[in-house]
Amino acid sequence: MELHYSDRNLELFCHVAGLSREDQIVLTAVRDNVHPLIPWLTDRFYEVLAEEPEIKPYIEGRVEQLKKTHVVWLESLFAGDYGVDFIKRQEKIGETHVRVRVPPLFVAASMAFLRGALPPVLVVNVPDAKQAMLATASVLRLLDLCQYLIDRKYAEVLMDNLGISPVLLTRLQTVGKGLALAS
Ligand code: HEM
Numbered sequence: 086m087e088l089h090y091s092d093r094n095l096e097l098f099c100h101v102a103g104l105s106r107e108d109q110i111v112l113t114a115v116r117d118n119v120h121p122l123i124p125w126l127t128d129r130f131y132e133v134l135a136e137e138p139e140i141k142p143y144i145e146g147r148v149e150q151l152k153k154t155h156v157v158w159l160e161s162l163f164a165g166d167y168g169v170d171f172i173k174r175q176e177k178i179g180e181t182h183v184r185v186r187v188p189p190l191f192v193a194a195s196m197a198f199l200r201g202a203l204p205p206v207l208v209v210n211v212p213d214a215k216q217a218m219l220a221t222a223s224v225l226r227l228l229d230l231c232q233y234l235i236d237r238k239y240a241e242v243l244m245d246n247l248g249i250s251p252v253l254l255t256r257l258q259t260v261g262k263g264l265a266l267a268s
Contacts, residue, residue: 087099087100087105087106088104088105088106088167088168090169090172092172095172098230098233099230102226102229102230103226104167104223104226104227104230107223108167108223108226108227109165109166109167110165111216111219111220111223112162112163112165112220112223112224112227113163113164113165114216114220115163115207115211115216115217115220116160116163116164116165118207118210118211118212119163119206119207119210119211120160120163122206122210123156123159123160124152124156126159126202126203126206127152127155127156127159128152129202130155130195130198130199130202131144131148131151131152131155133198134191134195135148140191143185143187143191158178161174162224162227162228162231163224167227167230172234175230175231175234175235176234176235176237176238178231178234178235179234179235179236179237179238179239180238182235182238182239183238183239183242189235189236189239192232192235192236193232193236196228196229196231196232199228200225200228203221203224203225203228204221204224204225207220207221207224208221240254
């Protein structure tokens with residue numbers, strides 16, 4: 086029950102991550118347990134972001150609007166459809182953050198916040214312990230997929246700005262001083 090995409094890199098990601106149609110079923114099954122907690126989780130998320138002086142200017146004056154988009158996005162993780170439209174949505178989110186110049190560090194830290202916050206929400210609110218465990222694994226895989234898709238947009242902009250190809254980017258990312266393996 087693998088997910089199929091026309092993008093070879095996505096196929097590889099899902100294969101290695103073990104992200105499949107099973108995850109869609111697992112996450113849809115816990116949707117009603119999680120939905121009531123999403124506004125609370127979102128409030129907590131924006132409290133933490135606002136505590137960081139470097140992040141605060143990016144969200145100041147638009148927190149209520151951002152919370153609304155964040156609630157919709159979090160709900161989409163439990164909507165059980167990770168097909169082409171879901172992928173396009175994450176790519177659009179990546180483009181938006183590039184456009185408003187949110188550094189990738191902030192996105193990575195936010196994803197880490199969610200990886201820490203969602204498992205306890207599932208453990209406490211999904212009555213069946215096995216289902217909670219499976220949903221935790223699924224949502225962590227899915228967050229990684231979202232982050233990969235958003236990160237790719239940052240990488241695309243970097244390649245555009247440097248005028249380099251994906252192959253050259255990978256080469257530059259993997260050949261470091263004193264790190265090179267014999268090849
Ligand atoms: C888990 C990480 C994050 C997710 C999933 C996320 C999600 C979203 C979504 C769904 C939108 C609407 C985008 C659109 O419709 O094109 C958005 C917009 C935005 N996000 Fe995030 N966000 C994340 C992290 C952050 C962080 C850390 C910041 C601030 C430092 C931030 C600042 C913004 C801003 C300023 C906008 C509005 C852009 C505009 O005015 O069009 N986001 N975000």
